[in-house]
Amino acid sequence: MPAFAPFTLATQRLQLRFLSTADVPALYRMYSDAEAMRYWSSAPWDDMRQAEAYFAAALAGYESGELLRMGIEADGQLAGVVNLYSFNRQNQRCDIGYMLDRACWGKGYMQEAMAALLDHAFRVWSLHRIEADIDPRNTASAKLLKSLHFVYEGHMRERWIVNGEICDTDFFGLLRADWIAAR
Numbered sequence: 703m704p705a706f707a708p709f710t711l712a713t714q715r716l717q718l719r720f721l722s723t724a725d726v727p728a729l730y731r732m733y734s735d736a737e738a739m740r741y742w743s744s745a746p747w748d749d750m751r752q753a754e755a756y757f758a759a760a761l762a763g764y765e766s767g768e769l770l771r772m773g774i775e776a777d778g779q780l781a782g783v784v785n786l787y788s789f790n791r792q793n794q795r796c797d798i799g800y801m802l803d804r805a806c807w808g809k810g811y812m813q814e815a816m817a818a819l820l821d822h823a824f825r826v827w828s829l830h831r832i833e834a835d836i837d838p839r840n841t842a843s844a845k846l847l848k849s850l851h852f853v854y855e856g857h858m859r860e861r862w863i864v865n866g867e868i869c870d871t872d873f874f875g876l877l878r879a880d881w882i883a884a885r
């Protein structure tokens with residue numbers, strides 16, 4: 703994939719932008735929060751070096767074009783991250799993942815941020831399909847995806863083992879045509 707040149711997306715309340723080294727402490731705060739990480743695919747972080755490695759992976763992703771980590775900024779603070787990854791050029795698809803600081807839940811920030819990024823991905827990059835794989839117990843995540851017109855496409859049994867806990871997956875997909883028709 704070609705590298706991602708830095709870009710920003712502005713919404714009514716938010717700014718989506720590339721991550722910077724100054725974001726590392728806020729990333730650590732989000733990903734070490736056991737409640738926010740309850741349905742994540744890995745255990746909560748317990749070492750600042752995990753935040754540094756996450757940021758290093760973000761830089762490598764911008765360079766390789768294989769991973770896009772967009773910081774979500776609200777009122778000048780990092781409020782969350784939305785990730786596009788597993789890009790498949792032939793099939794013009796990728797996966798999406800997202801994390802919002804718990805202090806920012808219930809404000810519609812993620813819906814606003816993802817709408818901007820999805821619009822960019824479908825209209826500017828002409829992606830064909832975006833997929834999300836969530837824990838079926840993650841009702842906030844399912845609600846968010848449905849509000850963004852993702853379609854529930856099926857249940858996969860015992861797809862993840864996180865900290866020894868075996869977890870199922872609910873799988874969602876959004877087509878460019880769905881998005882354009884809905885918006």
Ligand SMILES: CC(C)(COP(=O)(O)OP(=O)(O)OC[C@H]1O[C@@H](n2cnc3c(N)ncnc32)[C@H](O)[C@@H]1OP(=O)(O)O)[C@@H](O)C(=O)NCCC(=O)NCCS
Pocket residue numbers: 737738739741742799800801802803806807808809810811812813814835836837840842843845846
């Ligand atoms: C998944 C996650 C991003 C959802 O967060 P969220 O705050 O519910 O989602 P949004 O930012 O879109 O906000 C929607 C909520 O804000 C409310 N809201 C308030 N003001 C709003 C506004 N102006 N516009 C839209 N919604 C608004 C909505 O009613 C909704 O609340 P409700 O679910 O109680 O009805 C969050 O729970 C999270 O980060 N979890 C941890 C990480 C995680 O599990 N990620 C997914 C892994 S697959």
